[in-house]
Amino acid sequence: MRDLGAGFGYLLKGQRWVARHGKQYGFGLVPGLITLVLYAAALVALALWGQDFVAWATPFADDWSSPWLGLFRGFLTVVLFALALLLSVLTFTAVTLLIGQPFYENLSEKVDRDVSPDGTAPESGLPLWRELWISARDSLRIVVRALLWAVLLFALGFIPFVGQTVVPVLGFFVTGFFLTEELTAVALQRRGVALRERLALLRSRKTLIWGFGTPLGLAFLVPFVAVFLMPGAVAGATLLARELLGEETDEDGEDGAAEEPERAEVPGQAP
Numbered sequence: 001m002r003d004l005g006a007g008f009g010y011l012l013k014g015q016r017w018v019a020r021h022g023k024q025y026g027f028g029l030v031p032g033l034i035t036l037v038l039y040a041a042a043l044v045a046l047a048l049w050g051q052d053f054v055a056w057a058t059p060f061a062d063d064w065s066s067p068w069l070g071l072f073r074g075f076l077t078v079v080l081f082a083l084a085l086l087l088s089v090l091t092f093t094a095v096t097l098l099i100g101q102p103f104y105e106n107l108s109e110k111v112d113r114d115v116s117p118d119g120t121a122p123e124s125g126l127p128l129w130r131e132l133w134i135s136a137r138d139s140l141r142i143v144v145r146a147l148l149w150a151v152l153l154f155a156l157g158f159i160p161f162v163g164q165t166v167v168p169v170l171g172f173f174v175t176g177f178f179l180t181e182e183l184t185a186v187a188l189q190r191r192g193v194a195l196r197e198r199l200a201l202l203r204s205r206k207t208l209i210w211g212f213g214t215p216l217g218l219a220f221l222v223p224f225v226a227v228f229l230m231p232g233a234v235a236g237a238t239l240l241a242r243e244l245l246g247e248e249t250d251e252d253g254e255d256g257a258a259e260e261p262e263r264a265e266v267p268g269q270a271p
Contacts, residue, residue: 007211010243014236015229017111024107028231031100036227038095039088046084051077079154086150089175089220093182094139096230101132104234108186111238115249122191131189138185138195142178149174176213177202179220183213183237184244191245201244212240 018025046053054076061069097104112121124131153171157163181202188198202209216233220226242249 001207003205003207004211006243007208007213007240008215009211010236010240011212011216011233012236013239014111014234015232017114017235017239018107018232021110024110025231027103028100028107028234029227031096031103032227032230034099035092035096036224039092043081043084043088046081050080054080079157083150083154085221086153086171086175087147089179089217089226091143091146092220092226093179093230093233094143096226097182097186097234098132098136098139101135102128104186104231105131105190107231107234108190108238111235112187112242115239115242117248117250124190124192134189135185138189139182141195142181146174146178149178172214172217173210175217176210176215177206178213179217180209180213180237180240183233184241186234187238187241188245191241193245205244208240208243212236 018028051073054073058073058076061072064072109121109123113119126134150171153167153174156167156170159167181198184202185195185198188201193201216229219229239249
């Protein structure tokens, strides 16, 4: 249970960090805004033509009598839209990070320098095109894993009672895990940690990961919130990555303690 609280604490610390660094926060909003427009357009299209798609996909029900035809296709339309929302939450981070790779790499490096005792940040040493390729490849693998979980949870949703109680809770924990993987990948990839090693690292501290990612996944369900939380989520995930790797972190830098101002020297007073 302590790890759950610690994970949530890193989420809050990340938001505090970007609140103190307004320039980084402003740059970090750009990729999220671009992704939001793309996803909003897709969801609006689904809302407008989702019922037509369900009707096309279920021709066997054309001869069903009323009200069963309307109830059946109405239910499938709602489920389709709910599944699309879940997938949008699962993939929003991956797409935003891919679009904003240079923005978030820079932000993550600045967090590392700010909290590192020696003021340095790990560097991958790879050219930008190589980093983008690795990020896109790993993100695709994570999205495939997330889709498999989404299909499984969708199927389990038809089980009476369990589908309406247990499955939604499991869905949020799964979402939280994959969100955290995508976010910590910014810092861990820069350290040369491969996808398989990242997943093993996250599984070794599941409650810590859930404490960070599950509340974030819930917040991402609120329209526009994901855009404004993304910069802080990347900052918090960088701090979380340092915790997972056991790297020493300067608490003063993490908590944002201001440097002590220089005192004016008074003649005759020892410095």
